[in-house]
Amino acid sequence: MRLTIKNVGTFLMEKGLLSPKSIVDGDFMVTQSQNRNAIFRIHIRNGKSLFVKQLVSFDPQNSYFLQKDATCLWLIKNEKTFKSLSEFVPQYYGYDPEKQVLIVEYIPEAKNMEEIYQERKLLPPELLQQVAKILSAYHFTLDQKTLSNRSVQFFMRQLPWTFQFAASSGANSHIFDTAQGANPVVNYLKQNEEFITLMKHHHKEYQFSTLIHGDIKWVNFILPDINDAATLKLIDWELADIGDPLWDVAGIIQSLFTSKILMTAPNAPLQGGNSITEVQMNQTMAEIECLWSAYCRYQGFKEAAKQSGLKKTLQFAGMRLVQTAFEHNVMSPQILPNTIKLLQVSHSLMKGADILCEQIFKPNTVSYESVN
Numbered sequence: 511m512r513l514t515i516k517n518v519g520t521f522l523m524e525k526g527l528l529s530p531k532s533i534v535d536g537d538f539m540v541t542q543s544q545n546r547n548a549i550f551r552i553h554i555r556n557g558k559s560l561f562v563k564q565l566v567s568f569d570p571q572n573s574y575f576l577q578k579d580a581t582c583l584w585l586i587k588n589e590k591t592f593k594s595l596s597e598f599v600p601q602y603y604g605y606d607p608e609k610q611v612l613i614v615e616y617i618p619e620a621k622n623m624e625e626i627y628q629e630r631k632l633l634p635p636e637l638l639q640q641v642a643k644i645l646s647a648y649h650f651t652l653d654q655k656t657l658s659n660r661s662v663q664f665f666m667r668q669l670p671w672t673f674q675f676a677a678s679s680g681a682n683s684h685i686f687d688t689a690q691g692a693n694p695v696v697n698y699l700k701q702n703e704e705f706i707t708l709m710k711h712h713h714k715e716y717q718f719s720t721l722i723h724g725d726i727k728w729v730n731f732i733l734p735d736i737n738d739a740a741t742l743k744l745i746d747w748e749l750a751d752i753g754d755p756l757w758d759v760a761g762i763i764q765s766l767f768t769s770k771i772l773m774t775a776p777n778a779p780l781q782g783g784n785s786i787t788e789v790q791m792n793q794t795m796a797e798i799e800c801l802w803s804a805y806c807r808y809q810g811f812k813e814a815a816k817q818s819g820l821k822k823t824l825q826f827a828g829m830r831l832v833q834t835a836f837e838h839n840v841m842s843p844q845i846l847p848n849t850i851k852l853l854q855v856s857h858s859l860m861k862g863a864d865i866l867c868e869q870i871f872k873p874n875t876v877s878y879e880s881v882n
Contacts, residue, residue: 511609513564515540518550527560527603527613528552546572551616560603561616568610575748580605580612581661582721582747591656592721595647598743620743621736623728627769636739638797639804641731641762644744646808648721649755665752667718672829675699676709694845695836698853705853708860709832712825717754724749726761728769756819760826762801766794767827767859768834771851785851798824799870820870821863828859 513521518540522528532538532554539553550562563579565572583602586592601615627633656662669677675696699705723730723744735741770790786794802823806816835852839845859866 513548513550513562513609513611515542515550518552518562521609521611522552522560522562522613525604525606525613528554532557547576551618553616553618558601559616559618561600561614563612563614565610573610576610576612577605577607578665578750579746579748581664582750583612583614585659585661589656589659589661591652592648595644598644598647599747600743600745617732617734617743620732620734623731623733623765624769626733626736627728628773632793633766633797634739635800637733637742638762638801640739640742642801642804643808644731644742645726645755645758646805648723649758649809651719652721652752662721662752665721665750667752669713669716670724670753670757670829670833672709672832673713673716675832676706676713676829693836693839694843695832695839695849695853698845699832705857708857709829712829712860715754715822715825716757718752720752720755722751722753722755722758723747723761724751724753724757726758726765728765754826756823756826757830759801759805759823760830763798763823763827764830764834766797767831767855768852770794771848771855772838785854795866795870802870817867817871821867824859824863824866828856828863831856831859 511517511521519528519533519538523530523533528538537555541551541553543549543551544566546566548564548566550560550564552560552562554560563576565576580602583599584605586595586599587602600617603613603615605612623633623637626637652662668674699709725746725748730746731742731744733739733742767786770786770793802816802820806819811819831852835849835856838852839849
């Protein structure tokens with residue numbers, strides 16, 4: 511059954527999520543959008559609104575992603591092990607495997623963190639601290655009982671693709687080809703031996719120890735109440751897995767750098783070889799210090815773990831920026847100026863993590879500033 515604006519109300523009524531009275535009275539409004547999935551936003555006047563996602567193409571990979579999203583939300587709702595995370599995700603209402611449909615709470619008034627940054631050119635410290643709290647709510651080593659849970663065993667423990675690329679030395683790079691041919695980022699990496707060597711080194715440090723979201727970026731954090739950071743929620747668990755928790759933290763750090771490159775000067779030429787300005791770099795260092803300090807506090811890290819963990823996270827952020835560069839350039843046969851900037855920062859993070867750690871841990875060397 512293919513859901514449409516006309517029949518989605520009846521489908522939800524059959525699931526017990528819309529009353530017959532609501533159908534008769536027209537007590538709801540439906541909007542639809544489509545990318546890899548068909549998305550229906552059901553605005554209910556007197557009740558919680560609903561977000562309905564159905565696969566457009568029922569191929570095995572897309573089906574697996576949707577099932578992972580549903581599996582995560584089911585675990586968070588039903589398993590005590592993940593109870594602390596339940597307040598940080600939208601309410602889960604069900605998954606229909608036959609029709610490949612996921613139903614969760616929809617929060618119409620919410621803004622994602624990318625929108626907030628675009629408006630303010632800055633992320634408030636309390637928001638970054640709340641991000642750290644959310645990550646820590648599920649970044650814990652899983653015991654054997656949890657690992658034996660059939661739903662947890664559904665996760666395949668896959669390396670992120672940048673690590674897979676590094677491990678294979680790009681031998682399977684053809685799988686990243688686009689309609690225009692090989693992605694320019696893949697060619698760039700294959701021609702840069704030092705870059706590949708750095709990536710190979712860091713892929714060996716990846717560990718499989720906790721539940722991870724796997725696709726941490728600003729658009730996947732939504733804030734229902736713009737004046738209350740405690741309402742922040744994490745959405746879209748399609749790439750969740752058992753993996754390295756610092757990969758998730760690295761996703762936030764790559765977003766901090768990406769924002770300075772992609773939002774402030776889209777595809778502007780390089781200025782004197784610098785990817786971002788000194789002011790932008792100072793702000794980013796302050797944001798990282800705020801995020802990392804809060805994360806260490808929630809995780810209970812000792813001093814040695816704070817130092818080694820930050821270095822590893824910065825290096826992972828460099829790996830994550832390779833993925834961002836690839837995604838940014840996927841529609842162009844030539845490498846774009848901003849792609850080069852992303853790769854420059856990526857290289858700097860992987861090669862110079864020690865120096866950046868020293869800067870972040872030195873007191874009074876970084877402070878919040880707007881980049882306007």
